[in-house]
Amino acid sequence: MSSVNPTSESDLLDEEIASLKAQAATLRKNLKIETSTILSAASTHTILQPSAMTHNLRRPNPARKKLLVESDKQRAYMQQCLHRICSSVTSFKVHDPDPNAVDGGHILGLRFEVMSRGQFLRPYYVMLNRPYSGSKHLRIHRHTLPPAVPLAGLAARHLPARRPGSDEPPQHDLDRFVRMLRREIVRYHNRLGVSADLRRGLGLHDQTAENLTANDIVDVGIADIEAKQIRFTWADERSGRVVMDDDGKVLKLMVFGKQGRDWETTKELYGNYDRIEDVAKRLREYAQG
Amino acid sequence: MARISVPTTARLPSTLRVDSTNPAVQKSLSRLSRESLISLALDWLDDGSLPNAIPFLQRADDEDEDPDDIYPPCQSPDELRQLYLEMQQQKGSKRDVISRILEGDWRHGLTLYQLAMGDLAYFEQNPTSQKWSAYQILPLLPPSRNGEDEEILKVDRKSLTIPRFHPSTFLQNLQNQVLPDVKTHYQFHRPKDLPVLILRIFVIDSPYTTNLALSSRDGSGTAANFDSSRTVYIAFPDGVPALYVTKSQSTGSTSSGESKSLQSLIVDGVPKALSRPRERYTLKSSNLTSRNLDAILEKKGSGRTNSAGGGWSIYSDEKKKQSPLDTVLPTPPLSRESSDSSIGQKRGAELTPVQRAAKRAKVIAEARFGESGIVTDGRGIERVEIVLQDTFPSIRALAGDDDYERDADQTGDENRNTKRRRSKIDAVIREANSLDDDDDDVVMEDAEDAEDSQTWTPTIKISFQGAHVWAGVRQLVEAGIVDGERMPGWMTGEDGVTTGIVRHGRIRGHKGSGMT
Numbered sequence: 025m026s027s028v029n030p031t032s033e034s035d036l037l038d039e040e041i042a043s044l045k046a047q048a049a050t051l052r053k054n055l056k057i058e059t060s061t062i063l064s065a066a067s068t069h070t071i072l073q074p075s076a077m078t079h080n081l082r083r084p085n086p087a088r089k090k091l092l093v094e095s096d097k098q099r100a101y102m103q104q105c106l107h108r109i110c111s112s113v114t115s116f117k118v119h120d121p122d123p124n125a126v127d128g129g130h131i132l133g134l135r136f137e138v139m140s141r142g143q144f145l146r147p148y149y150v151m152l153n154r155p156y157s158g159s160k161h162l163r164i165h166r167h168t169l170p171p172a173v174p175l176a177g178l179a180a181r182h183l184p185a186r187r188p189g190s191d192e193p194p195q196h197d198l199d200r201f202v203r204m205l206r207r208e209i210v211r212y213h214n215r216l217g218v219s220a221d222l223r224r225g226l227g228l229h230d231q232t233a234e235n236l237t238a239n240d241i242v243d244v245g246i247a248d249i250e251a252k253q254i255r256f257t258w259a260d261e262r263s264g265r266v267v268m269d270d271d272g273k274v275l276k277l278m279v280f281g282k283q284g285r286d287w288e289t290t291k292e293l294y295g296n297y298d299r300i301e302d303v304a305k306r307l308r309e310y311a312q313g
Numbered sequence: 314m315a316r317i318s319v320p321t322t323a324r325l326p327s328t329l330r331v332d333s334t335n336p337a338v339q340k341s342l343s344r345l346s347r348e349s350l351i352s353l354a355l356d357w358l359d360d361g362s363l364p365n366a367i368p369f370l371q372r373a374d375d376e377d378e379d380p381d382d383i384y385p386p387c388q389s390p391d392e393l394r395q396l397y398l399e400m401q402q403q404k405g406s407k408r409d410v411i412s413r414i415l416e417g418d419w420r421h422g423l424t425l426y427q428l429a430m431g432d433l434a435y436f437e438q439n440p441t442s443q444k445w446s447a448y449q450i451l452p453l454l455p456p457s458r459n460g461e462d463e464e465i466l467k468v469d470r471k472s473l474t475i476p477r478f479h480p481s482t483f484l485q486n487l488q489n490q491v492l493p494d495v496k497t498h499y500q501f502h503r504p505k506d507l508p509v510l511i512l513r514i515f516v517i518d519s520p521y522t523t524n525l526a527l528s529s530r531d532g533s534g535t536a537a538n539f540d541s542s543r544t545v546y547i548a549f550p551d552g553v554p555a556l557y558v559t560k561s562q563s564t565g566s567t568s569s570g571e572s573k574s575l576q577s578l579i580v581d582g583v584p585k586a587l588s589r590p591r592e593r594y595t596l597k598s599s600n601l602t603s604r605n606l607d608a609i610l611e612k613k614g615s616g617r618t619n620s621a622g623g624g625w626s627i628y629s630d631e632k633k634k635q636s637p638l639d640t641v642l643p644t645p646p647l648s649r650e651s652s653d654s655s656i657g658q659k660r661g662a663e664l665t666p667v668q669r670a671a672k673r674a675k676v677i678a679e680a681r682f683g684e685s686g687i688v689t690d691g692r693g694i695e696r697v698e699i700v701l702q703d704t705f706p707s708i709r710a711l712a713g714d715d716d717y718e719r720d721a722d723q724t725g726d727e728n729r730n731t732k733r734r735r736s737k738i739d740a741v742i743r744e745a746n747s748l749d750d751d752d753d754d755v756v757m758e759d760a761e762d763a764e765d766s767q768t769w770t771p772t773i774k775i776s777f778q779g780a781h782v783w784a785g786v787r788q789l790v791e792a793g794i795v796d797g798e799r800m801p802g803w804m805t806g807e808d809g810v811t812t813g814i815v816r817h818g819r820i821r822g823h824k825g826s827g828m829t
Binding site for chain 1: 470471555616680818
């Protein structure tokens with residue numbers, strides 16, 4: 025017993041240090057949040073305004089000035105956040121650091137918000153520049169979209185480049201381009217969400233090897249780039265596939281056994297499905313026999 | 314030996330055996346370490362692969378044991394498995410394991426399947442052993458005919474479809490593209506820590522799919538048969554319409570022209586195998602070649618980093634979550650606070666000019682490279698080749714201009730410098746704007762070249778080589794050897810190419826654009 029004591033004591037101290045550190049980190053974070061809240065409040069701003077403090081005009085207070093700058097920054101940021109929350113596409117200006125960049129490095133940035141399970145994910149960005157002389161036509165410069173979003177095709181449709189032979193300027197429709205692009209992004213993320221829902225709906229997380237029957241599904245995964253096909257595998261190595269359309273509606277359902285198509289199971293699972301949840305329900309019923 | 318060998322167009326079966334005395338077999342096994350050899354043998358003995366890798370076992374009715382046999386045959390695969398598991402615990406030399414495999418348990422030869430697994434195990438052991446070239450899969454328009462029977466194929470730029478890849482269908486279609494005097498063996502493999510599916514294609518020049526294709530037993534001619542075999546790998550990355558192809562590697566001596574033609578055959582055949590009725594695809598080289606699959610996956614992979622390299626990588630970083638619900642003012646990436654904390658200096662401390670310059674260089678490097686080009690990120694590209702086609706600055710511009718003379722006093726007349734620089738950029742932009750279009754700009758550029766024939770345009774080829782080229786450039790910027798502000802954008806690697814032509818200071822074809 026005596027040999028246990030010193031280690032437990034040091035363990036206790038370590039624990040205490042760790043908890044204090046965590047507490048300090050939370051407090052620091054709270055402080056930051058509270059600072060930003062106070063700085064952005066309208067009342068703070070009026071207090072800080074020099075017009076309200078006319079007697080201070082002769083002796084400008086550097087600290088107050090700094091606070092005012094800080095407050096302005098915070099308010100600007102809050103406004104940006106508000107715009108981002110309310111409209112899912114926002115624009116901003118950036119400068120291309122490349123000294124040889126076209127149009128003096130002026131870049132129009134577009135920010136596409138994506139949400140998943142009630143949380144904002146890292147937005148997608150599309151940067152546009154204006155490489156054409158004397159015209160305001162835009163061109164995609166850089167972007168962070170995944171390959172599953174057909175950006176090049178959309179750009180060719182709505183932001184076409186000028187063809188070498190023709191004189192007439194191409195018709196650009198940035199508004200439409202952005203709307204179509206956002207639609208594709210949201211669809212893609214919704215399809216990703218659908219397959220995650222299917223996985224959750226089938227209860228793959230709380231399965232153990234013991235209570236598995238042949239009709240239980242052991243694996244659900246996305247089978248293609250655009251997340252339009254979902255592959256699922258039964259415990260007895262049969263596999264199935266759900267094909268969805270752009271909007272996540274179920275188009276087809278196929279089942280493959282060890283030797284090609286498994287028409288038996290396909291027939292049993294056949295139904296008029298509309299949403300992937302119906303498929304999940306049917307699959308659950310099938311597993312229960 | 315098969316009784317009759319008929320030339321067919323079928324693929325080589327996985328169970329086809331190669332004689333264990335074949336030097337190619339010994340060479341391929343001796344590349345592996347002892348551990349991977351044993352685990353490879355255990356993989357062969359696994360239930361799933363056993364039918365394709367049947368070991369030499371003692372028959373039940375066969376009682377006469379050869380007393381001179383150093384490796385007496387085992388009774389069952391289980392016994393053999395036990396034996397290799399024991400070997401895993403013991404220490405020993407690699408050579409013992411190889412001779413045990415070749416002269417003992419698989420003395421009747423290794424199957425093509427086993428050889429493929431051996432090669433893939435070697436790839437797992439040395440991931441940089443192959444040089445990959447990235448290709449993009451692009452949809453084609455339905456072919457139009459121009460009077461004659463010639464089909465014009467054009468890339469469908471407006472298409473929104475993204476090609477789908479199904480391994481077994483792909484393989485079936487690829488086999489249809491293979492010529493009848495060439496036989497191939499395919500093996501799919503998924504590496505442990507890379508999101509790609511690798512297809513190994515083993516090619517041999519033979520009309521037969523039986524032992525005749527491989528055996529070195531009958532006379533002189535057929536041993537050369539195995540020598541003419543070549544191996545090509547194709548990698549299909551997850552979640553992106555692209556594929557990576559390696560240069561073919563021959564076991565014997567073949568001319569480089571031959572291996573090149575095989576690669577072009579593959580590049581021709583693969584899009585046909587990917588295509589379906591009324592849905593055609595083509596491959597387009599994306600000028601990206603590297604031994605490092607991670608680096609290629611970053612530039613032509615499924616993530617956000619494909620067209621946001623260099624300084625733009627700050628936008629593709631997944632870890633930074635910029636939720637609009639978070640009201641805390643984010644520290645800009647280049648602000649004093651963030652850089653100070655990383656360097657660890659007190660804000661109040663006076664900096665000497667040298668220190669200030671060093672810090673400035675570091676901040677500029679951060680601005681130009683963002684999160685990319687870090688030595689330890691494991692995404693090193695080992696070779697970059699750039700051809701410069703910009704006109705040489707005229708003598709008049711050179712005479713009074715210190716832009717091109719590094720030893721000039723740069724801080725002294727900073728103002729004058731930036732002014733002139735801007736005017737030069739304007740000129741470049743004007744020039745660029747006069748000829749802009751998508752990618753058929755060759756004619757126009759030629760015309761322009763003829764126009765101002767007074768200017769001298771030397772062809773300059775720059776080649777960067779090293780373990781991690783872009784990290785090296787970044788270090789040069791941080792050390793102040795390369796001026797980070799005036800460095801052209803292609804030196805940050807943001808275009809994602811390893812070979813390119815620079816015109817007007819930007820990689821041509823991309824026009825400084827991340828779109829291809």
